[in-house]
Amino acid sequence: MSSGRRWLAVGLEVAVPLLALALWAVLSAGSETYYFPPLTEIFSTFADTWLFERVGSDVVPSLTRMGAGLAIAVLLGVGLGLALGLSPRARRATSPIVEFLRAIPPPALLPFAILVIGVGNSMKVFIIGLVCLFPILLNTIDGVIGVDPTLRETARVYGISRRDRLRNVVLPAATPQIFAGLRTSVSLALILMVISEMVASTNGIGYFVLESQRAFAIPEMWSGILLLGILGYALNGGFALIERRVLRWHRGARASALS
Amino acid sequence: MTALSRAAGGGSRAHLPDWLLPWLAVAAALALFDLAPRVGLLPREHFPPISESLAELVSQLGEGSFWTAVGKTLQGWILGLGIAALLGIPLGLLIGSNRLLYRALRGLIEFLRPIPSVALIPLAILIYGTGMQSKVFLAAFASFWQLIVASLYGVQDVDPVATDTARSFGFGPGQRLFRVTLPSAIPYIATGLRIASAVSLILCVTAELVIGSAGLGRSINLARSGGNEELMYALILATGVLGLLLNAIFVKAEKRVLHWHPSQRPLGAEA
Amino acid sequence: MLRVDHVKKVYGEGNDAVEAIGDLDFEVRDGEFVCVVGPSGCGKTTLLRCMSGLLEPTSGEVRLHDQAIDGPPEKMALVFQEYSRSLFPWMTVRQNVAFPLRRKSLDGAEAKRLVEEAVDSVDLAHALDRYPWELSGGMQQRVAIARALAYQPEILLMDEPFASVDAQTRADLEDLILRVRRQYGITVVFVTHDIDESVYLGDRILVLTPSPTGVQESVDVDLPSPRDQLDTKELPEFTRLRGHVYRSIKRRQSAPAEGGEVQQEPAGAGS
Numbered sequence: 130m131s132s133g134r135r136w137l138a139v140g141l142e143v144a145v146p147l148l149a150l151a152l153w154a155v156l157s158a159g160s161e162t163y164y165f166p167p168l169t170e171i172f173s174t175f176a177d178t179w180l181f182e183r184v185g186s187d188v189v190p191s192l193t194r195m196g197a198g199l200a201i202a203v204l205l206g207v208g209l210g211l212a213l214g215l216s217p218r219a220r221r222a223t224s225p226i227v228e229f230l231r232a233i234p235p236p237a238l239l240p241f242a243i244l245v246i247g248v249g250n251s252m253k254v255f256i257i258g259l260v261c262l263f264p265i266l267l268n269t270i271d272g273v274i275g276v277d278p279t280l281r282e283t284a285r286v287y288g289i290s291r292r293d294r295l296r297n298v299v300l301p302a303a304t305p306q307i308f309a310g311l312r313t314s315v316s317l318a319l320i321l322m323v324i325s326e327m328v329a330s331t332n333g334i335g336y337f338v339l340e341s342q343r344a345f346a347i348p349e350m351w352s353g354i355l356l357l358g359i360l361g362y363a364l365n366g367g368f369a370l371i372e373r374r375v376l377r378w379h380r381g382a383r384a385s386a387l388s
Numbered sequence: 389m390t391a392l393s394r395a396a397g398g399g400s401r402a403h404l405p406d407w408l409l410p411w412l413a414v415a416a417a418l419a420l421f422d423l424a425p426r427v428g429l430l431p432r433e434h435f436p437p438i439s440e441s442l443a444e445l446v447s448q449l450g451e452g453s454f455w456t457a458v459g460k461t462l463q464g465w466i467l468g469l470g471i472a473a474l475l476g477i478p479l480g481l482l483i484g485s486n487r488l489l490y491r492a493l494r495g496l497i498e499f500l501r502p503i504p505s506v507a508l509i510p511l512a513i514l515i516y517g518t519g520m521q522s523k524v525f526l527a528a529f530a531s532f533w534q535l536i537v538a539s540l541y542g543v544q545d546v547d548p549v550a551t552d553t554a555r556s557f558g559f560g561p562g563q564r565l566f567r568v569t570l571p572s573a574i575p576y577i578a579t580g581l582r583i584a585s586a587v588s589l590i591l592c593v594t595a596e597l598v599i600g601s602a603g604l605g606r607s608i609n610l611a612r613s614g615g616n617e618e619l620m621y622a623l624i625l626a627t628g629v630l631g632l633l634l635n636a637i638f639v640k641a642e643k644r645v646l647h648w649h650p651s652q653r654p655l656g657a658e659a
Numbered sequence: 660m661l662r663v664d665h666v667k668k669v670y671g672e673g674n675d676a677v678e679a680i681g682d683l684d685f686e687v688r689d690g691e692f693v694c695v696v697g698p699s700g701c702g703k704t705t706l707l708r709c710m711s712g713l714l715e716p717t718s719g720e721v722r723l724h725d726q727a728i729d730g731p732p733e734k735m736a737l738v739f740q741e742y743s744r745s746l747f748p749w750m751t752v753r754q755n756v757a758f759p760l761r762r763k764s765l766d767g768a769e770a771k772r773l774v775e776e777a778v779d780s781v782d783l784a785h786a787l788d789r790y791p792w793e794l795s796g797g798m799q800q801r802v803a804i805a806r807a808l809a810y811q812p813e814i815l816l817m818d819e820p821f822a823s824v825d826a827q828t829r830a831d832l833e834d835l836i837l838r839v840r841r842q843y844g845i846t847v848v849f850v851t852h853d854i855d856e857s858v859y860l861g862d863r864i865l866v867l868t869p870s871p872t873g874v875q876e877s878v879d880v881d882l883p884s885p886r887d888q889l890d891t892k893e894l895p896e897f898t899r900l901r902g903h904v905y906r907s908i909k910r911r912q913s914a915p916a917e918g919g920e921v922q923q924e925p926a927g928a929g930s
Contacts, residue, residue: 134487134488137488138487138488138491138492139491141488141491141492142491142492142494142495143495145492145493145495145496146495146496146499149496164511164514164515218406218409221406221409221410222409222410222412222413223410223413224410225410225413225414226413226414226417228632229628229632230628232628232629232631232632232635233624233627233628233631234586234589234590234593234594234627234631235590236590236593236594236597236598236605237593237597237604237605237608237623237624237627237628238624239597239609240597240608240609240611240612240620240624241612241620241621241624243612244434244612244617244620245434245435277744279739279741279744279745280744280745280747282713282739282745283737283739283745285713285730285731286711286712286713286731286735286736286737287731287736287758287759287762287810288731288733288759288762289758289759289761289762290762293761297758298747301747301749302747302749304749316502316504319504320504320505320506320590320594323504323506323507323509324506324509324594324597324598327506327509327598328597328598335506338507338509338510339509339510339598341510342510342511342513342514347514350510350511350514353507353510354503354507354508354510354511357503357504357507358499358500358502358503358504358507361502361503361504361507362498362499362502362503364502365502378748378749378790378792379748379749381748381790381792381793382748382790382791382792384792385743385792385793386743386792
């Protein structure tokens with residue numbers, strides 16, 4: 130791209146999102162439509178609601194549930210994934226069960242969770258943990274299987290113990306693949322947090338958004354949607370940053386292998 | 389993990405043949421979930437013996453209401469996926485093929501993409517009510533992002549050597565689009581479609597569950613709240629089967645389309 | 660020191676059985692640099708894997724200091740051909756070289772010293788905190804060698820270690836291995852397909868037959884030490900040995916004698 134065009138590109142990159150926002154603000158400014166209040170009103174409601182009044186009552190519980198569910202999914206998923214990745218026979222045995230469970234659309238499992246556990250926090254943590262388990266589990270298995278045999282043989286030649294090999298060879302080598310599974314699980318966790326709160330909760334961001342709609346508090350509803358959008362964006366971005374840091378060696382190794 | 393192989397007499401320590409293992413595991417799981425409730429190990433109100441749920445599933449296959457629900461779910465699924473494809477793929481191809489356009493819209497896409505579609509459920513209810521339209525809106529919105537990004541990356545990942553070769557043979561931009569760019573992008577679009585299909589199904593069931601649109605999701609919830617646990621489990625199983633079938637269709641299509649792609653070649657066949 | 664005692668290795672069973680090694684029988688003396696050459700596909704790698712304890716022979720045994728080995732012995736190290744795949748990409752050079760030392764209970768200062776000494780002896784002291792993929796191919800193989808050296812083995816097995824680097828680097832690495840062998844006083848078994856390299860490096864060359872593999876002959880290399888890439892290769896004895904080994908490999912009709920005894924070729928015999 131020529132230098133002139135490059136400046137145009139950078140300019141557009143910055144300007145277009147701002148323009149879109151401005152457009153929305155202008156178009157909605159004189160809005161009489163009930164469902165689409167002026168953007169300025171949404172912003173002010175956002176500030177009133179989420180900075181910082183409802184943070185403790187709704188944001189914290191939501192994020193805590195999500196975090197707890199993800200933590201369980203990671204622990205179980207990586208642990209089971211290591212075990213299954215190392216044992217072809219166990220993999221063969223459990224494969225049809227795992228493949229079937231993973232094909233069930235996650236929301237279909239929500240009534241099951243409500244039935245068995247109830248409508249409290251533990252139910253939400255449970256369903257998030259259960260659903261987020263599968264991408265991590267399957268990717269861990271793939272990661273373990275895909276460990277370069279030369280790496281393993283090197284460790285064996287130098288007499289590294291089985292446990293040491295697992296911790297210091299297999300696990301690090303599988304980490305890129307595990308992160309790929311984690312990325313999917315983080316998105317799933319957010320989705321399940323929202324719907325579990327919409328269906329059976331008395332607090333949380335998801336609950337707030339739906340309740341606002343029911344109570345026809347439209348600007349509040351929009352502020353909640355905006356918050357969820359920001360949350361989605363922040364989680365995505367934060368995860369990408371962490372991944373970049375942790376997997377720096379992987380990108381370097383791949384780049385040099387391709388050259 | 390051991391590579392130590394035994395004497396050429398074969399693996400004499402094998403007790404069970406490999407092919408038998410999955411059957412045994414499934415049988416064991418079924419037995420567990422059938423006997424445990426009967427013996428009181430699992431509470432029967434929450435975990436009816438699985439044989440009863442399976443029997444319920446079989447009997448549902450003869451019920452019109454069941455197939456209506458399946459039909460409603462599938463209807464939402466295909467409409468959502470279809471709209472997303474019709475909008476997302478051409479847009480993705482267009483944006484991907486123009487550097488300036490891409491740079492301009494990249495920020496918008498990157499911000500809108502991670503918005504969880506479920507956040508829009510209340511909005512959907514407001515605008516479209518609680519019927520099929522809401523469901524399709526949500527499913528289409530979610531799947532759209534998968535497809536626009538997949539098509540975008542597909543176009544961008546075209547091997548420049550291929551396009552240069554085409555250009556040196558005198559192919560105009562239109563011909564290059566059809567002969568080089570599209571075929572290169574199709575594997576990405578195929579993968580995107582597979583994921584979008586799963587996403588569409590998830591959003592449909594979500595809408596049925598949360599909003600109450602007709603379909604399997606609503607039926608599952610009604611079964612639970614009506615105290616009919618066997619039916620609930622039966623319908624969950626049916627939804628799983630549906631998910632499997634839809635996924636299998638797309639995996640097969642993806643394989644056909646990808647058969648020439650380097651990612652599908654056996655390891656070691658690369659230059 | 661090391662004895663390969665009538666080792667035989669068969670892969671698979673029945674009709675699919677492949678006899679990679681028919682009957683290998685030889686000895687490696689303390690301090691020797693033995694090169695192993697043979698036609699491609701003759702099981703050189705299988706031999707090394709049996710010798711290193713990674714693979715168990717179908718029959719026969721490998722003995723180190725008169726004790727049959729059962730799994731990788733502590734006093735032995737192995738350097739692979741694919742250096743980029745044997746170095747851990749998430750560890751720095753220092754961490755890679757230090758990794759095998761975990762098996763030995765050394766205190767931190769001692770381990771550090773061993774690592775730094777080994778890395779220094781391969782002229783990579785400046786790269787201690789780099790990652791393997793930041794280094795060139797030749798440097799990576801030197802890291803692998805340093806790792807083996809820090810481990811302080813008595814015997815070092817090398818599986819075509821310089822096959823994947825360019826000729827210039829190979830010459831440098833050849834001289835490097837001769838130097839560290841003198842410095843550390845280790846015994847080396849060096850598998851290669853490069854005849855010139857085998858004559859240049861070895862005190863003795865083992866020529867293997869094609870599959871089913873056995874020892875074709877053992878050739879003593881009586882060239883002056885220290886070797887030099889230019890001077891040594893200009894000696895008439897070098898040329899003679901080289902031709903001899905080449906012809907020995909090319910000869911098809913010699914089968915290993917029953918009982919796998921080493922055959923000595925009368926000097927000057929041609930094909």
